[in-house]
Structures are given as structure tokens and as C-alpha cells.
Amino acid sequence: MGAWSAEPFGNDTAADWAYELEGQTDWNVVRDALRVAADTEGSQLDSDAATVAIAAAEVVARGLGRVPGRAFSDAVTAFVARASAPSAELVSLADAAVVHATSDDGELAELWEDDPDWHAENERLRAALTTV
Template identity: 55%
Template structure:
């Protein structure tokens, strides 16, 4: 995973996934990404990264973004098209963040190898934004 920050859109996988939002006009793409992370199976690194990015989209939809920079520029346009996320989408996002950031999961282990303080801080900030 090419990462330049621990933020939800601070890596290549999330940035590439965000391209799909340019044509989306509802929450289906986000819902799918969140649901993929809360399956009973182990969550692989890529799925976890996309789930955290999708959760950040939900945070933007709630007006509580944790990352607002060039990498999240398209999110405002998406939220304008899709409107606010439903309570169900918010609940999925909360569950997906918890699952994607599991300390024994692939993504957490990857971040542990290269220093995970910034990533852990970003995940905690996102979880708080969603549950506010």
C-alpha cells in the first residue's frame, strides 16, 4: 500500500477508490465498501483501507469530516448529489471502522510495522466523528 499519511484518504488504494465516487449519485458504492468490511471473514488490507475511506465519506455526509484536503475534494460534490447518509449507513460505517482497525487485522499489522501512531490517531478521530 503506497501511503503518505495515516488519514483515510492518505494512500493509493483509497485515492483510487474515490474515483468511483465521481459518477455515483447515491450511497450504494459506500454501502458496499462498508458491508465488505463487516463480513464474518477476515478483512484483508485493501478491504479495510477502502472501508475507512468509505467511512470518511460518511463523516463528510454528516458534516464532520476528519480529512479535508486535495485528496477529499470530490467528497463534497458526492455528498451534494447523494444527500445525507441514512442512520443505517452511519451504523455500518461505525461497525466497519471498528472491524477495519482491528488490532489483529492485516491493516493494523501493516501500520504497526511502519509506525502506527498517526494511523491510530486518524482511526480514533474518524470513529469519534461518526459516533458524535
């Protein structure tokens, strides 16, 4: 994974996945990415699937209006403008996916273990998803 930032879309894998949102008007692509992570124990989740799940959760948080548009994600901004607000069920799925994707015993966490920015970004994302 080529990464230039600890932000959810600051890497090649997430940036490539974002193009799947082009032309979409519903949350199915996002839901599918989240389910992969939410349905897999963190220790069994490969780093690419975990990266995509974090990016998908970021899309949900943006859909809620809780995270401003950021660099590297024009496709996400356009998708959020087209799609309806995410359901409470999707928000819950996003939070579960982030928990699994960032699991301490997971492959992705091992790659980022010494980067406090990555941990801070994931805490920010979880806070955006769990704010009432």
C-alpha cells in the same frame, strides 16, 4: 499500498476507490465498501478492503457534516455535495466497518502498528461517526 499520510485518503488504494464516487448520487458504492468490512472478521479482512472501508466511513462522516473536507479527496467533496445525508443505518454500518478494518489482529493494523497518527485518525473517525 503506497501511503503518504495516515488520513483515510492518504494512500493509493483509497484515492483510487474515491473515483468510484464520480457521478454517483446515492450511497450504494459507499454501502458496498462498508459491508465488505462489516461482514468480515478483522483477522480475515485484507488490507485493501480495510483501507477502502475506512475511506468509505470517512465519506459517511463528511456526509453528516462532522468532518471537514481534507486533502486528497476532491471526488469525495463533490459526491457529498450531490448526495443526500446518510441514513442512521449507514452511519452504524460505517462504524462497524471501521471497527473491523482497524482490528488489532487485522492485516491493515499490522502495517500501521507503529504509527500513532493512524490510530489517532481512526479514533477521530469513530468519534465523528458515533457523536449524537
